[in-house]
Every structure is written in C-alpha cells, then in structure tokens.
Amino acid sequence: MKRQNVRTLALIICTFTYLIVGAAIFDVLESLEETSQRQQLDLKKKELLHTFNLSTDEFDELEKVVLQLKSHKAGVQWEFAGSFYFAITVITTIGYGHAAPSTDGGKAFCMLYALLGIPLTLVMFQSVGERINTFVRLLLHRLKKCLGMRRTEVSMVNMVIIGCTSCMSTLCVGALAFSQFEGWSFFHAYYYCFITLTTIGFGDYVALQSEQALQNKPEYVAFSFIYILTGLAVIGAFLNLAVLRFMTMNAEDEKRDAEQRALLAHNGQAGGHINCSVDPVSPSSSPSGCGGGSAVGGSSGGAASRGLRNVYAEVLHFQSMCSCLWYKSREKLQYSIPMIIPRDLSTSDTYMEQGEAFSNPLHSNGCMCSLQHHSGISSVSTGLHSVNSYRRLKRRSSI
Amino acid sequence: MNTQNIRTLILILSIVFYLLIGAAVFDALESKSESSRQRALEQKLKELQKKYGFMEDDYGDIERVVLLSEPHRGGRQWKFAGSFYFATTVITTIGYGHAVPRTDAGKAFCMFYAVLGIPLTLVMFQSLGERINTFVRYLLRRTKQCLGLRKKEVSMGNMVLVGLFSCMSTLCIGAAAFSHFENWTFFNACYYCFITLTTIGFGDFVALKEGDALKNRPPYVAFCFMYILVGLTVIGAFLNLVVLRFLTVSSDGSDVRAEVGGEEQGSQPNDMQGERRTLDAAGPEAERRSEPSRLGAFISRVCCGLDEYRSNSHGLYDQTGGHNNPVFYSSISYRLDNVCCSSCTVSSQASPCVLAFCQGKNNPHIRRNSL
Numbered sequence: 001m002k003r004q005n006v007r008t009l010a011l012i013i014c015t016f017t018y019l020i021v022g023a024a025i026f027d028v029l030e031s032l033e034e035t036s037q038r039q040q041l042d043l044k045k046k047e048l049l050h051t052f053n054l055s056t057d058e059f060d061e062l063e064k065v066v067l068q069l070k071s072h073k074a075g076v077q078w079e080f081a082g083s084f085y086f087a088i089t090v091i092t093t094i095g096y097g098h099a100a101p102s103t104d105g106g107k108a109f110c111m112l113y114a115l116l117g118i119p120l121t122l123v124m125f126q127s128v129g130e131r132i133n134t135f136v137r138l139l140l141h142r143l144k145k146c147l148g149m150r151r152t153e154v155s156m157v158n159m160v161i162i163g164c165t166s167c168m169s170t171l172c173v174g175a176l177a178f179s180q181f182e183g184w185s186f187f188h189a190y191y192y193c194f195i196t197l198t199t200i201g202f203g204d205y206v207a208l209q210s211e212q213a214l215q216n217k218p219e220y221v222a223f224s225f226i227y228i229l230t231g232l233a234v235i236g237a238f239l240n241l242a243v244l245r246f247m248t249m250n251a252e253d254e255k256r257d258a259e260q261r262a263l264l265a266h267n268g269q270a271g272g273h274i275n276c277s278v279d280p281v282s283p284s285s286s287p288s289g290c291g292g293g294s295a296v297g298g299s300s301g302g303a304a305s306r307g308l309r310n311v312y313a314e315v316l317h318f319q320s321m322c323s324c325l326w327y328k329s330r331e332k333l334q335y336s337i338p339m340i341i342p343r344d345l346s347t348s349d350t351y352m353e354q355g356e357a358f359s360n361p362l363h364s365n366g367c368m369c370s371l372q373h374h375s376g377i378s379s380v381s382t383g384l385h386s387v388n389s390y391r392r393l394k395r396r397s398s399i
Numbered sequence: 400m401n402t403q404n405i406r407t408l409i410l411i412l413s414i415v416f417y418l419l420i421g422a423a424v425f426d427a428l429e430s431k432s433e434s435s436r437q438r439a440l441e442q443k444l445k446e447l448q449k450k451y452g453f454m455e456d457d458y459g460d461i462e463r464v465v466l467l468s469e470p471h472r473g474g475r476q477w478k479f480a481g482s483f484y485f486a487t488t489v490i491t492t493i494g495y496g497h498a499v500p501r502t503d504a505g506k507a508f509c510m511f512y513a514v515l516g517i518p519l520t521l522v523m524f525q526s527l528g529e530r531i532n533t534f535v536r537y538l539l540r541r542t543k544q545c546l547g548l549r550k551k552e553v554s555m556g557n558m559v560l561v562g563l564f565s566c567m568s569t570l571c572i573g574a575a576a577f578s579h580f581e582n583w584t585f586f587n588a589c590y591y592c593f594i595t596l597t598t599i600g601f602g603d604f605v606a607l608k609e610g611d612a613l614k615n616r617p618p619y620v621a622f623c624f625m626y627i628l629v630g631l632t633v634i635g636a637f638l639n640l641v642v643l644r645f646l647t648v649s650s651d652g653s654d655v656r657a658e659v660g661g662e663e664q665g666s667q668p669n670d671m672q673g674e675r676r677t678l679d680a681a682g683p684e685a686e687r688r689s690e691p692s693r694l695g696a697f698i699s700r701v702c703c704g705l706d707e708y709r710s711n712s713h714g715l716y717d718q719t720g721g722h723n724n725p726v727f728y729s730s731i732s733y734r735l736d737n738v739c740c741s742s743c744t745v746s747s748q749a750s751p752c753v754l755a756f757c758q759g760k761n762n763p764h765i766r767r768n769s770l
Binding site for chain 1: 452494499
C-alpha cells in the first residue's frame with residue numbers, strides 16, 4: 001500500500017480512537033454533575049409550579065418567552081458594534097451563537113458572507129503568521145549574534161518553544177483582562193480565551209454581554225475585538241510553524257511517487273533491470289506508471305513486501321523524526337523540514353541495483369537532520385540511500 | 400517593502416474592510432427585527448407576569464431555573480453518545496455549546512483534549528481530502544479516456560467544478576435529512592448544515608437535541624455523526640484543492656535569508672549538481688524581477704480563477720519571466736519544474752532521472768493540482 005494511504009488510514013484510526021477515549025472521559029467527568037444538577041432543577045421547578053399555581057403548559061409558555069428573551073437581556077445585539085462582533089465570529093468560525101440571525105435574509109447573507117470570508121480569513125491569518133515567524137526568526141538570530149553564541153542559527157525547536165510561550169502568554173493576558181472586565185474567575189476567563197482562540201466558541205462564556213457593554217463601553221469593545229484578532233494571529237503563527245507542513249505531506253508524497261515513476265520509466269527505456277515500485281492499481285494519476293517498455297521485474301510479486309516496507313518506512317520516518325527533534329535540536333533545521341519525506345526503501349533498492357552514481361550525503365551521522373551541506377533538501381532519506389539532485393527543493397520551514 | 404509584506408498588508412486591510420461591510424449589512428438586516436421582537440417579548444412577559452402575579456424576584460427565580468434547565472431539555476447530554484457528540488464538536492472546532500462542561504475538571508480536560516485533538520483532526524481531514532482528490536482525479540481521467548475525449552488531462556477547472564458539486568450535494572443531502580428528522584424547514588436545515596460544516600457552529604440549530612434522541616434513536620445518532628465527519632471531509636477536500644496552496648505561500652526569503660541563512664547560500668555552490676545552483680539562482684532572481692506585475696497578477700488570481708496550472712503547462716519551459724505568478728514562483732512546483740527545465744535545456748550531463756522527468760512532463764501538472 002502506498003505510504004500516503006497508510007498515513008491517511010492511520011490518521012483516521014487515530015482520530016476515531018481519540019474521539020472514543022475523549023467521549024469516555026467526558027462521560028466520567030460530567031455525568032454525575034449533570035444528573036445532580038438536573039435533579040435539583042426539577043425540584044426547584046416543582047416548587048415554582050406549586051408556589052405560583054402554574055400548570056405545565058403555562059410554565060412551558062413562560063419558558064419559551066424567557067429563553068427567547070435571553071439574548072436580548074445581554075443588550076442590543078445587532079447594532080453596528082454587535083454586528084461587527086457577529087461578523088468576526090462568522091468569518092473566524094468561532095461562532096459563539098450568542099446572537100444568531102433570525103430573519104431568513106440574515107441567514108442567507110450569513111452563508112454567503114461565510115463562503116467568501118472564511119477562506120479569506122484563513123489565508124490572512126496564515127500570511128500574518130508566516131510574517132510573524134520570519135520576524136521572530138530574524139530577531140532571534142540577531143539576539144544570538146549579539147550574545148556571541150557559537151551557533152547563531154535559529155533551530156526549529158527554538159521557534160517551537162517561542163511559539164508555545166507566546167500562545168500561553170496571549171491566553172494569560174486575555175484571561176487577566178477578561179476576568180477583570182467580566183467578573184469571571186481567572187480559570188474561567190482562561191477557558192474563555194482558549195475556547196475563543198481555538199475557534200471552538202461554545203458560547204457558554206461570551207465577552208461584551210454584560211452591562212450593555214456593546215453600547216456603553218467602546219474602549220472595552222475595541223480591546224475585545226483587537227484581542228480576538230491578534231490572538232488568532234498568534235495561534236495562526238504557531239499553526240503555520242508546527243502543523244501546516246503536516247497538511248501537505250500526502251501531496252508531497254504523491255509528487256515524489258510520480259517523480260520516481262518518471263525516473264523508472266526513463267531507466268526502463270534505457271534497458272536496465274527495473275523493479276517497479278509502484279502498486280499497479282494505485283489511484284495515482286501518472287500515466288507513465290512503471291510500464292516504460294522495459295522488463296518490469298517482480299512488480300506484482302513484490303507488492304506485499306513493498307507494502308510492508310512502506311509501513312516500515314513510515315514507522316522509521318516517525319522514529320527518526322522524534323529522535324531528530326530530541327538529539328539534533330541545535331542543527332540548522334531552518335530551511336529544511338526533516339520530517340517530510342523519507343525515501344521509500346523499495347525504490348532505494350532500485351537505485352542500488354542500478355548502480356547509479358548518486359551521492360549519499362547523509363551517511364555521516366545516520367540522522368536525517370544533519371544537513372549542514374545539503375540544507376536545501378526537502379526530501380530526506382533514511383540514511384540508506386541517495387537523494388536525487390533534482391529533489392533538493394528549497395522548502396521554507398515556515399510552510 | 401517586499402512582496403510578502405505587501406501581500407500580508409493587503410490581506411489584513413481586506414479583512415477589516417470585509418468585517419465593516421458585513422457589520423453594516425447585518426445591522427441593516429437584523430436590527431429592526433431584533434428591536435420589534437424584543438418589544439413583543441417584553442410585552443408578553445409583562446402580560447404573563449400580571450396574569451400569574453409575579454414579583455421581580457420571583458421572575459428572577461423562574462428565569463434562572465429556565466435558563467439552567469435549557470441544556471437538559473434534550474435529554475442526558477453526557478452519557479457516552481452525548482459525550483461523543485461533544486468531543487466531536489470540540490476537535491472539529493464546531494463548538495455548538497448545546498452542552499458544555501460544567502465542572503472545572505471537565506473544562507480543564509476539554510482544553511487539553513482540544514490542544515492535541517484539533518491539529519490531529521486538521522491533519523487527518525487534509526490527508527483524507529488529498530486522497531479523495533487524487534482518487535477523483537484518477538476517476539475523471541479514466542472517464543475522459545472512456546469517453547474518448549481528446550484532452551485526457553484533468554484540469555484544475557474540472558476538479559474545482561467537481562469539488563463544488565460535491566459540496567453542494569453534501570449540503571442538500573444533509574438539509575433533506577435534517578429537515579425530515581428534526582422538523583425544520585428545508586432552508587433552516589440547509590443553514591444548519593452550512594453552519595456545521597464550516598465549523599462555525601452557532602448552536603441556534605443543533606441536531607439530536609429534541610426528544611432524547613441521543614438515547615432513543617441510535618441509527619439517527621449514528622447518521623448525524625457520520626454526516627458531520629463525512630461532510631467535513633468533503634469540505635476539507637475542497638479546501639485542500641483550492642485554499643491550501645494559498646496557505647503555504649512561503650516567504651520570499653531573499654532579504655531575510657541573506658542575513659539569517661547566509662551559510663546556506665554560501666554552501667550552495669558546493670553542491671554536487673549544477674541544477675541546484677540554477678534552481679537557487681532562478682528562484683530569487685525571478686522573484687525579484689517582476690514585483691509589481693506579480694502583485695497585480697496575485698490580486699487578480701485571488702479574485703478570479705485558479706487556472707494557473709493550465710497556464711503553467713504553457714509556461715513550463717519559459718523560465719525567463721513569461722510566468723508572473725508569485726505563488727507559482729515561490730511554490731514547490733515551480734522549483735521542481737525549474738530544475739527540470741534548467742537541466743533539460745542546459746546540462747548535457749544532467750542525470751538521467753532529470754531527463755526522464757522532463758520527458759514525462761505531463762506528470763507534474765496532473766499531480767500537483769491537489770497541493
């Protein structure tokens with residue numbers, strides 16, 4: 001099975017497992033509290049029904065009115081300030097729900113607004129985040145030079161640490177501010193900032209909803225808006241640094257596979273002994289495939305072992321990634337992304353068989369992160385085989 | 400100011416502008432309705448208060464009980480099914496808020512759960528979306544072959560059309576299903592599906608809230624979960640096709656890299672093959688060459704179409720600036736093509752793999768469409 005498929009399957013299984021484990025833990029944490037709260041409320045409701053001599057239907061009617069009034073209690077929600085707040089929650093996909101369009105026109109416009117706004121916002125935050133990362137990298141480099149340190153390159157681990165620290169401090173600053181202005185406890189304000197900046201946006205805690213703040217406290221309103229947008233930019237910078245590269249892994253592998261197929265096609269024409277390393281029924285779209293016209297030796301017979309080797313390669317890849325991050329934190333990982341594309345072991349065998357004179361630059365330490373002289377490498381071998389020259393693409397590490 | 404800064408500034412300004420416009424339109428659409436509704440509700444409340452003889456404090460009690468009971472109306476929210484629903488809304492960042500952790504331990508665990516779960520989910524959806532795009536591209540090519548069309552390559556326009564169509568049909572299927580099961584109007588169910596699958600998740604419409612559905616209708620519960628996850632995958636595939644390339648536009652780096660990555664630049668000539676030097680030279684050089692026109696091209700590209708890969712295929716061997724697309728120049732695709740071109744045209748001692756790659760030039764275009 002191709003590596004991309006293995007990776008995707010593994011991710012799906014991981015996510016489902018994560019959901020199930022999370023569900024079980026939430027069940028344990030919240031069920032008891034829910035039951036006891038429910039019982040209390042039922043008792044209270046019975047008391048009220050009794051005290052005011054209400055029937056259940058009458059109480060339902062009252063309940064409906066109260067629930068509908070809930071959002072109005074927090075103040076006028078759709079004046080300009082409130083609408084701006086709402087527009088922010090739409091395009092950042094936070095979506096508190098403290099105010100939601102009730103007219104059909106509002107709902108339709110909301111959908112159209114989100115359709116254009118969400119991609120625009122995603123691109124904007126990633127762009128700003130990348131600029132922030134570049135600037136921080138520059139600052140850190142200058143700082144290291146000033147301090148007269150031996151190695152002035154900024155490593156990935158440096159950047160990740162700084163990213164984590166800035167996220168935590170953004171959350172803490174927000175927690176302090178909102179606990180002060182909204183009267184929440186520090187923990188609840190921190191929870192609010194976290195839920196907001198990860199764009200989950202439950203709506204159980206929402207800023208600007210007490211004391212008609214949207215109308216009466218313009219400075220606090222401005223602070224809230226700026227905090228949300230800046231905080232999202234900081235989180236976006238961290239995601240740009242740490243997560244975005246993983247989102248493009250499959251596409252990178254597809255590209256690599258097609259390159260290798262093209263290579264094999266050429267070598268097949270040259271009459272060499274070719275071991276077709278591509279699963280013949282793979283859904284990739286490359287037309288040339290392995291059938292370059294030459295003898296394709298053992299292509300179907302090796303499928304199972306190739307599949308196993310792919311899984312093994314993927315495991316090695318994760319292993320070496322972890323060890324890289326642990327041991328090679330001082331290496332210049334700036335423009336290379338060590339965890340992207342280790343070479344397929346099967347194709348390496350191919351190259352070895354053909355005896356091509358490829359360079360093997362990575363045999364020195366055995367760790368794929370030691371890239372002093374080959375920092376342009378984006379595709380990283382597992383140290384067993386060569387890297388084609390044309391695959392030394394200059395990847396930026398802030399991708 | 401280099402291109403990246405300009406691009407970022409333009410994006411920031413457009414977001415601010417977009418927000419202002421949105422605020423004005425929402426104000427116009429909703430304000431009047433809001434104030435009239437508020438008046439009507441307060442009127443009704445006064446009537447009810449007079450009817451039942453409430454005092455202010457009494458009403459306060461009732462209000463509190465009602466508001467606190469609201470999440471319980473839909474049944475037990477924290478049994479396994481409800482917790483699974485909640486966990487889904489956390490890691491997909493939908494976040495309805497129909498059920499929220501009340502204990503402090505629940506809140507703390509929710510935060511840790513999200514810190515790991517959200518990136519995992521993002522990567523998973525993008526990974527699966529890329530697989531889907533590749534499969535669709537393969538199917539489309541086979542279809543074109545079967546139909547005997549002249550041009551067998553799958554263009555970006557084809558993929559975008561297919562993506563749009565699948566998103567629309569996902570929304571419609573969900574709207575039909577939820578309008579039936581939840582007794583919403585078709586429009587409201589459509590609105591619910593849209594708000595859910597874009598992960599906004601207001602919570603004004605939430606499935607599985609009525610009639611204790613979480614306990615009593617397990618097939619419907621399973622359908623809801625599957626719909627949310629599959630729908631997010633379809634949307635994720637479309638985002639992977641269309642938006643991800645804009646997210647990975649990398650830094651120009653020619654200014655910053657000169658300072659920060661000086662060693663790297665210096666080490667380039669030491670490398671084995673001449674292609675890489677050509678690659679590095681061509682990259683920043685081409686980027687510096689045509690900034691203003693690139694900016695215009697970028698803006699028009701963002702606004703208009705995404706047919707750059709069709710135009711790429713013509714611009715492949717035109718290294719000297721026929722292509723003025725900044726995203727393309729700084730993309731991985733360009734560098735790959737560039738090496739290929741340089742070695743095809745320049746070097747006779749280019750390694751055979753590169754020559755093969757040049758000969759197989761169709762491959763990169765088809766393949767790269769999903770990045």
